[in-house]
Amino acid sequence: MEKGLKPTIGILATVPFIMVLGNSMLIPVLPAIRENLRLSLCQTGLLITAFSIPAGLVIPFAGTFSDYWGRKKIMVPALLVYGTGGLLAGLAAILCKEAAYPWLLGARIIQGIGAGGTYQLAMALAGDLIQGKERIQVLGLLEAANGLGKVVSPLAGAAVALLAWYAPFFVYGILAFPVALAVLLVAKEPPGRRRAPSIQAYRQSLQGIFKAKGVNLAVLFLAGMAVLFALFGLLSLVSDLLKKTYHYQVFHRGLVIAVPVLIMAVTAYLWGIILKRTPAKVLKWSLLGGLFLVAAGIFFFPVFPGPFLKITATALLGLGTGFVLPALNTLVTSSVPGSERGLITCLYGTVRFFGVAVGPPVFGLPVQPEGLFWSIAALLLAVLLLTAFLVKPEKVLPAAMTK
Incomplete structure (x- = not known):
């Protein structure tokens, strides 16, 4: 990697870290929100959905606009909207007290709209700047930053919630605004790459991509959606189970939930380094092995007794997700040239958010x-079988990465 790009990659790594706080920081706090606002378990889960669905809907538009106008011109306002939504949620909780639920949902929607222009554009910009197999390691670093956010956020959310159950909402603004400023002032974009094609040429290029690689991309998108659906769905259930069945306090819940996401973050980072030095066909085996581990964790969770074995099953999901996501990120971002990378990467982000929303x-x-x-x-x-039979890395990756 060029020395001059390291500050940009460092700043880009903070974007997924900040974005992932949007859901992960609330997971250990959901039982407290449920208790204070007198909600059902499903209603409480909708606070995750209200963030994730708008984010998923906005992502493709953010990707298309970034292909035309530049990644930074979309990311910076998106981070400001994301932080503002968090502040509004915190204020709603203070001002409306037990009647705050509909206002919280509205603020979470605003926050989700902002989130739609963050992580996937950071991935796209990293893909624009870094070429060849070095891209695998850089994207693994971004996924590890995303995973580190998942590790830190339950602990941070639980710690801040000791002040008040709504205190975590204010953290979003406190963190997002400085990151937006850093992206604006520090991050670089490739020079001269923003001579946008005509709409017709852009559409024809996308049609060619989907015709040649559509089946591969569809299965890759489905795999990303499936593992995050399973991970976030199970983590939300574990948080409630730890409180109601095992009577864990909020900070202890944060510590337990951090275990599987720590495993995921470390695996994603280290596996990204290994993938950089291995043949492209290993990417497919990474997907298959990771999907198998996620399925195994889900299968054994309801039959394992006690909190230790249940967390062990959850840790299998973290390990499997850590194998799946770096390979997915590389295959998706490398499947298209820079002029269309924003939209394709963001479509991938959309289905990931939908998985988080539904879980x-x-x-x-x-x-x-x-x-x-x-x-x-x-x-x-x-999904594992579809991946085994339909995903062909040699058809997805550019020739330079398959050697």
Whole structure:
């Protein structure tokens, strides 16, 4: 990597760290929110959904606009909106007290709109700047920063919630505004790359990409959605289980939830370094192995007794997700040239957010646990089979990365 790009990559790594706080920091606090606002488990889960669905809907538009106008011109306002939404949620909780729930949902929607222009554009910009197999390590670093955010955020959320259950909402603004300023002033973009094609040429290029690689991309998108659906759905359920069944206090819940996401972050970072030095076909085996571990964790969770074994099953999800995401990120961001990378990367981000959005409400359904978990494990195995038979890395990656 060029020495002059290291500050840019460092700043870009803070973007996924900040973005992932949007959901992960609230997970250990959800039982307290539920208790103070007198909500059902499903209603509480909607605070995750209200953030994730708007983010997922905004991401493709952010990607398209960034292809035309530049990544920074979208990321900086998006970070400001993200932080503002968090501040509004905190103020709503203070001013409206027990009637704050609908206002919290509205503020979370605003926050989600801002989140839609953050992490995936950071990935796209990193892909613009870094070429060849070095891109694998850089994208692994961004995924590790995302994972580190998942590790730190439950602990931070639990610690800040000791002040008040709504205090974590204010953290979003405190952190997002300085990061927006750093992206504006420090991050670089490739010089001369913003001579945007005509709409017709842009559309024709995308049509060619989907015709040649559409099946591969669709399965890759599905795999990303599936692992994050499973991870966030299970983490939200574990947080509630630790409070209601095992009577863990808020900070202890944060510590326990940090275990699987720490495993995911470390795995993503180290595996990204290893993938840089391995043949491209290893990317596919990384996907298959990771999906199998996630399915295994989901399968065994309802039958394992006690908190230790249940966290062990959850840790399998973290390990599997750490294998899946660096390989996915590399395959998706490397599948297209820079002029279309923003949209493709952001479509990938959309389905990831939809997985996060759907997970907590589904895992909170009042149904028989074994049937629900085993059905989800079967779906994950179906995604694994689709990946095994339909994903061809040599058709997705540029020739320079398959040598």
